[in-house]
Amino acid sequence: MGGISAPGGARTRTQVLIIGGGPSGLLLSQLLDLAGIDTVVLERRSRAHVLSRIRAGVLEQGTADLLRRAGAGGRMDKEGLVHDGVEIAFGEERLRIDLAGLTGGSTVMVYGQTEVTADLYAARDARAGVVIDQAEDVALFGLEGEAPHATFRRDGLTHRIDCDFIAGCDGFHGVSRRSIPADRLAGFELVYPFGWLGMLADVPPVSDELIYASGPRGFALCSMRSPTRSRYYIQCASDEEVSNWSDDRFWEALADHLPADVAAGLETGPAIEKSVAPLRSYVCETMRHGRLFLAGDAAHIVPPTGAKGLNLAASDIHYLSQALIDWYGREGRGGGEEAALVAYPQRALARVWKAERFSWWMTTLLHDLPERGAFGRRLQQAEFDYLKASRAARAALAENYVGLAY
Ligand code: FAS
Ligand code: PHB
Numbered sequence: 001m002g003g004i005s006a007p008g009g010a011r012t013r014t015q016v017l018i019i020g021g022g023p024s025g026l027l028l029s030q031l032l033d034l035a036g037i038d039t040v041v042l043e044r045r046s047r048a049h050v051l052s053r054i055r056a057g058v059l060e061q062g063t064a065d066l067l068r069r070a071g072a073g074g075r076m077d078k079e080g081l082v083h084d085g086v087e088i089a090f091g092e093e094r095l096r097i098d099l100a101g102l103t104g105g106s107t108v109m110v111y112g113q114t115e116v117t118a119d120l121y122a123a124r125d126a127r128a129g130v131v132i133d134q135a136e137d138v139a140l141f142g143l144e145g146e147a148p149h150a151t152f153r154r155d156g157l158t159h160r161i162d163c164d165f166i167a168g169c170d171g172f173h174g175v176s177r178r179s180i181p182a183d184r185l186a187g188f189e190l191v192y193p194f195g196w197l198g199m200l201a202d203v204p205p206v207s208d209e210l211i212y213a214s215g216p217r218g219f220a221l222c223s224m225r226s227p228t229r230s231r232y233y234i235q236c237a238s239d240e241e242v243s244n245w246s247d248d249r250f251w252e253a254l255a256d257h258l259p260a261d262v263a264a265g266l267e268t269g270p271a272i273e274k275s276v277a278p279l280r281s282y283v284c285e286t287m288r289h290g291r292l293f294l295a296g297d298a299a300h301i302v303p304p305t306g307a308k309g310l311n312l313a314a315s316d317i318h319y320l321s322q323a324l325i326d327w328y329g330r331e332g333r334g335g336g337e338e339a340a341l342v343a344y345p346q347r348a349l350a351r352v353w354k355a356e357r358f359s360w361w362m363t364t365l366l367h368d369l370p371e372r373g374a375f376g377r378r379l380q381q382a383e384f385d386y387l388k389a390s391r392a393a394r395a396a397l398a399e400n401y402v403g404l405a406y
Contacts, residue, residue, distance in 0.1 A: 020170035024296030060403030080111035220257035
């Protein structure tokens with residue numbers, strides 16, 4: 001099979017081939033393009049499907065800054081909501097965490113991942129970036145050599161693209177991590193016995209700030225996308241069927257999970273979207289295999305309780321883009337500084353594991369964990385009481401929530 005021209009122009013070769021057209025892949029492609037490095041993105045699904053996903057809602061300051069650096073932060077700065085606090089509720093008690101006051105002024109940006117992805121697609125289009133969607137059956141070859149390549153099928157034809165490096169940005173279920181030999185893969189997993197049932201509705205948010213609530217019926221989260229669009233979650237069984245949940249049943253259950261004064265202010269309405277996300281913690285420490293580098297959900301998964309998933313993808317891309325720019329050097333021809341590429345996994349994992357810890361801590365603090373019994377519930381109450389009593393405890397939560405330094 002020779003070099004077959006690929007859709008998006010006759011592309012049979014690029015410098016960095018990126019698998020996955022989600023936030024990780026698009027952001028990496030944009031940052032490398034701005035540094036004069038050629039990329040091609042292979043995305044399995046259609047752009048419409050990618051943009052139909054409803055996922056993360058909270059951006060750390062580092063993520064927002066990176067999007068601005070990538071030239072994809074304009075709409076975020078116009079439409080995003082800057083939040084300087086977040087609430088934790090335990091039973092009927094409510095505790096505000098003063099993010100800015102506890103971190104010397106750091107805040108978070110409330111701006112949906114769907115919009116981030118749309119802004120990144122627009123930024124790639126503006127620079128005629130090559131993003132090949134509906135690229136099926138992607139397969140990776142030559143990873144341990146110096147001339148890797150990938151094949152994929154589209155429009156009934158098989159295509160091949162040769163490259164210097166492959167960035168696996170294809171999420172938890174992608175092909176990249178699976179292309180690493182099992183005996184070279186160091187994976188660590190914790191599966192939680194519950195999931196989140198999420199709902200998006202065009203109703204005003206119940207509060208100006210996010211509320212993470214732990215009630216007798218389990219966990220609930222009150223979030224938002226704008227002053228007129230709310231995003232709510234309740235804890236559910238990890239194999240829960242969305243079809244079991246009418247809008248009315250969801251609104252009743254949500255009210256049941258919240259402090260009475262919050263529930264009293266709930267405005268209800270028809271769901272735009274409802275979905276179930278199972279919760280897991282996972283880290284693949286093998287973030288490099290020869291010329292393949294993993295980033296984002298392809299390398300790690302966190303329970304969304306700490307709002308870290310998308311933000312960890314951003315810091316991975318910060319590190320990986322810098323390392324590749326170092327390697328290509330000024331002339332952009334390559335053969336430059338290899339040290340940063342070698343250091344990428346260790347540098348990324350240092351931040352990944354701290355975010356895994358925080359996400360696990362928030363999850364075990366706030367969810368109903370029957371297997372831990374009455375003693376476990378008392379420990380959760382004690383953790384909440386400690387947060388109420390200790391500025392240092394609140395500061396620790398705040399500095400993790402706004403995002404640790406890159
Ligand atoms: P993504 O999974 O977003 O993107 C990977 C892309 O690769 C996808 O477009 C996929 O179609 C493509 N792909 C997969 N296999 C491929 C193949 N073989 N060939 C080519 N392309 C392939 N994070 C939060 O912070 N808060 C949340 O509330 C939250 N909710 C979530 C809900 C769900 C259901 C999921 C799955 C994740 C959620 N996350 C949340 C985490 C999420 O936001 C991720 O961290 C974020 O999408 C990571 O981005 P990527 O690494 O680009 O991976
Ligand atoms: C969301 O708005 O979707 C969201 C916000 C914070 C989280 C998880 C999800 O921790």
